[in-house]
Amino acid sequence: MKNIKSYLILMLWALLLLGGSFACKKTDPCESKTCLNGGTCDSGDCNCTERWTGETCGTQKTPTSIKLSKLELTKYPAKTTTGGNWDPSDGPDVYMKIYKGTTLIWTGPVFPLPLDPVSGQNPVFFPATKPELTSPAEEYTIELWDKDTAPDTDDFMGGLKFKAYTETNNFPESLRIECTGCSTGYKVDLEYIF
Ligand SMILES: [Ca+2]
Structure with a gap:
């Protein structure tokens, strides 16, 4: 009887250990x-x-918006389409504009110096008010203008359409807006807002 009891206790322990494991x-x-x-x-x-x-x-x-924190001008025309100078005495004094469709959403500061197309140096803009693309997946247009003093009106130097975001673009830190044969080119740094 005692053996059976010991056996049962042993079995119980075995079951507990097995369960535990x-x-x-x-x-x-x-x-x-x-x-x-x-x-x-x-x-x-x-x-x-x-x-x-x-x-x-x-x-x-999809970000709720994208801000452009730095805009670099990588290409611009040295001469007007008719071969003339942008400004009579020196290079053009430029600024950028950004449109969503036909709506102007941002006008940038005028570059502090007239541009020298032969310098090889890309003008860089750090705008105090960053352009903000509130529909990141949609198409925007960036344009370059030469500032003139009244009564002259500002001259259009060139522009390009761009999209700053696609569903599979992996959130690049910067975007090149350029094409072969285009008169202007841009490189912009992107800030994503969620
Ligand atoms: Ca000018």
């Missing part, structure tokens, strides 16, 4: 989960960083 074998749901783009796993779910969403943080979140 099964409990320990419960796998971590994060072990088989990969969270992309800096996302972290918590109980099998990915916590994504600001810019990303989706099951594994692999889908871009």
Whole structure:
């Protein structure tokens, strides 16, 4: 009788140990989960960083707007379309404009010096009020103008259409708005706002 009791106690311990070991074998749901783009796993779910969403943080979140923090002029015409000088005595004094469709959304500061097209130096603008693209996935137009004094009106030097955002562009820090054969070119730094 005593042996049976000891046997039963032993069996009970064996069952408890077995049960315990099964409990320990419960796998971590994060072990088989990969969270992309800096996302972290918590109980099998990915916590994504600001810019990303989706099951594994692999889908871009569309920013609410994009600000242009730095605008570099990479190309501009030395002469007018008729071969004349922009200004009689020196190079053009330029500024940029940005349109959404036909609506002017931003006019930049005039570059402090007349441009010297042979210098090879790209004029760079750090606007106090940054242009803000409030519909980032839509098309905008950037234009270059030569400032003139009244009664002369400012001269259009060239412009390009651009999109600062696509669903798969991986959030570049800067964007080149350029094309072969175009009279003007731009490089802009992008700030994403969510
Ligand atoms: Ca001028």
